[in-house]
Amino acid sequence: MKVIIGVLSALLLVVSGCSGEERSPLKTSIYNADNDKIGTATLTEQPDGVQVKLKVEGLEPGMHAVHVHEFPKCETPDFKSAGNHFNPLSKEHGLMNPKGAHVGDMPNVEADQSGMIDTELMLPEAKMKEGQKSLLRDKGTSIVIHSGQDDGMTQPAGDAGERVACGAITLKADEDEASDPTEPDKKQEGN
């Protein structure tokens, strides 16, 4: 039985890997500055944009900015490697800015008293499929959570404080999710 399941899931990987359309939904892992996994973001393309389901724990209670940043690189401890906000339309920053906003701008999220976030956001202008506004354009992008909140106006990034968590948005993000440490996967050793 295990063999059959293995063959079936291998086939499924091949099929989804080749079609180019299996980009949504895409689940990415989010890491803190110690490189510990603290949550996930699930990205789903919908008619009115890309829905972001965010489930994260271990944050400071209170309001936090969250944005899509331009590079799929989450290097600890400061996540500067993620670059600036994802801004393919070259607008100014800020959901409250008449000259905004970046495609990667999102409303602030609130961590509860236990430091948990479980919420849904929308990126109304983003796509998952190919194109200028695709979160998977080039090699991808990233989702970054900040220590403070975004004021919706200050350039270039809303005065949101340090970057405290980061998840790379790439076509390989789902594979990361599958590599559970309790189930060693020989394929991972080649990386």
Ligand SMILES: [Cu+2]
């Ligand atoms: Cu940011």
